[in-house]
Amino acid sequence: MQRPLAYLNNYTESDWLIGGNSYQFQQLAEILYLELTQLLTNKIPPKIILCEREPVRFLAGFIAACAAGCPVFLCNPDWGKQEWQQVFELIQPDIIWGMGHRNNAPCPMPHAPCPMPNQIMIPTGGSSGQIKFAIHTWETLMSSVEGFTEYFQLKQVNSLCILPLYHVSGLMQFMRSFTTGGQLAVTSFKTIESGKNYKINPSDFFTSLVPTQLQRCLQNPQLTEWIAQFQTVLLGGAPAWPELLEKARFHHIRLAPTYGMTETASQIATLKPDDFLNGKISSGQILPHAKVTICNQQGSVLSFHQTGNITVQTKSLALGYYPQIEENRDSFSVDDLGFLDEQGYLNIVGRNSDKIITGGENIYPIEIESAIQATQMVVDVCVIGIPDKHWGQVLTALYIPKDSNTSNLEIQTLLKNKLSKFKIPKYWIPQQNLPRNSQGKINRQQLQQIAQKFLQNLS
Incomplete structure (x- = not known):
């Protein structure tokens, strides 16, 4: 498996970052990487908080940290003071890349050695007020990429990313494009709503939306026409309601409802667009890098169409939640309830906790x-x-x-x-x-x- 620098070197003469400066990205990533390698003389990799707002700086920092083997924590620059206090107490960072913390956050605490070099911490939770970081590696993220490309039978993935890069749903769009030699455009949903038109051919691109974004697109005739041109529109983050799916189908949007989570490095099940347009209702079939079983409360595996707890086995599974690595972790019991049908399509019924x-x-x-x-x-x-x-x-x-x-x-x-x-x-x-x-x-x-x-x- 290639390491981050190998992929970076593949892009020496490629203008792959649409709407951004590919050359600036490469130069900045190399500079930051050299700075980090000079800090590694004491054998303790510095813990890095990455909260850059600007996409080129965020992505360059991410690649530099991964290449240098430094533990990197992806953070939301818009977290409030209480959330930043939580984060600093948990991480005790050595380096902060990004200016967003200055307005909201207290000063960092003195650092403590990190037991986990070469690891990527992605935030999850937060709706209950408690931020957690799922521990991933370059290898777990790449397993997700490989499962995705095999499932969709792709050599290259071109992506228009309008989701936050610090979130797994945005980060994995970058990973798919960067590691397959594809093109990547990064923007915000507000920019898309304002009518700015990127010079891309949507039929060659994937994009990802959450249901509320899709709903807003469908309320705008111009956006509806534009989104219908995409090769595939991945839909995830929250359950979509039937009326929304029917409206998307009516407008021939090549929607791909997905099921996944931060802990699995994005989706482990996806409904292909042709299935969606033909009226299929589910979260789709399981991607090649994952296995899903449905169990009852006693842990026994259930048959087709029997509803139970979802258990996931996948090569893209997080190692645990920072700072605890779970040794020999090979499966993940999800709070969601669902069933599989005879064709292997996953159907979500609801959350056990809800x-x-x-x-x-x-x-x-x-x-x-x-x-x-x-x-x-x-x-x-x-x-x-x-x-x-x-x-x-x-x-x-x-x-x-x-x-x-x-x-x-x-x-x-x-x-x-x-x-x-x-x-x-x-x-x-x-x-x-x-x-x-x-x-x-x-x-x-x-x-x-x-x-x-x-x-x-x-x-």
Whole structure:
């Protein structure tokens, strides 16, 4: 397996970074690499926080750190003061690349030796207020790249990346292009919405969206027409609702719904665009570098179409969470519930931790949220369970109505033919916005607090 510098040398005369300066990237990566090698004389690789906002500087720093074998922590420059305090206490960095920390963060603490050179720490979690770093290596990331290219039968991957590079979904777009000799364009979703047109042929490119971004694209005729030209539009980060998928299919968008996570270095299952356009509904088949089994609570493997806990075995699996490496880790039990069909397609039912038990019935919010979205009367919705002394939990929907005059009774009337009575939320709380992160994942903990405060004011 080639190392980072070998790939960097392949690009000596290539203008592969669209909208950025490929020569500047290479020069900066080499300069930073030399600086790091000079610091390695004491045999203790410096721990690096990488929070550059500018893509060329971020990517150059990433490659330099990987090439020098220094532990690098990918960080969000927009974290708040509390989050930065958490990060500094956990990492105790030697080097910080990026200016974003200066506005929000306290000064770094004195460093402590890092037990893990050659490793890449990618942030995960955060919606609960607790940031964790999944420990990856160049090899685990490359296993993900190899599984992806084999699955899609590609030699080169061209990517338009509009997701954050510090997140696994953005980083892996870079990795796929950089290590296969493909082209990469990096921009922001705001720039795309503003109408800036990159000089690329979309039919040669992959891009990745989260559901809320896809929804906004489909509300803009020009963006809809543009996104429909892409070779493949990967969709992940959060569950997509049926209405959104149907609308994308209507506009012939070559969508590829994916299932994966930071711990697996991006997707381990993907529905191919032709399957999607032909009406298939699932998270797709398992990529070659991974294996998925469905187990019951006792750990026994279940048959086709039987719902249970998802367990993943993959060469791209993270080694643990910083600073703890899990020895001989060969599988990962996910909080998600799902089933496999006879063709090996993975179907996600919901998250075990999101399960709501009301009157002895197990309910998974994703089913109810999808039904509410399908009424086309809400912009966004989240269903949670509020503690109740009679029922255990009661279903509560926090939603953004499309029309301020919309009554929740109208929505409930439309749901009566779609859902069992016990699955229709008892409480409906209109909101102006729902707290989601940049990948579209909802902050259910924050919504619990909003709902409980709202219901206390009613009593």
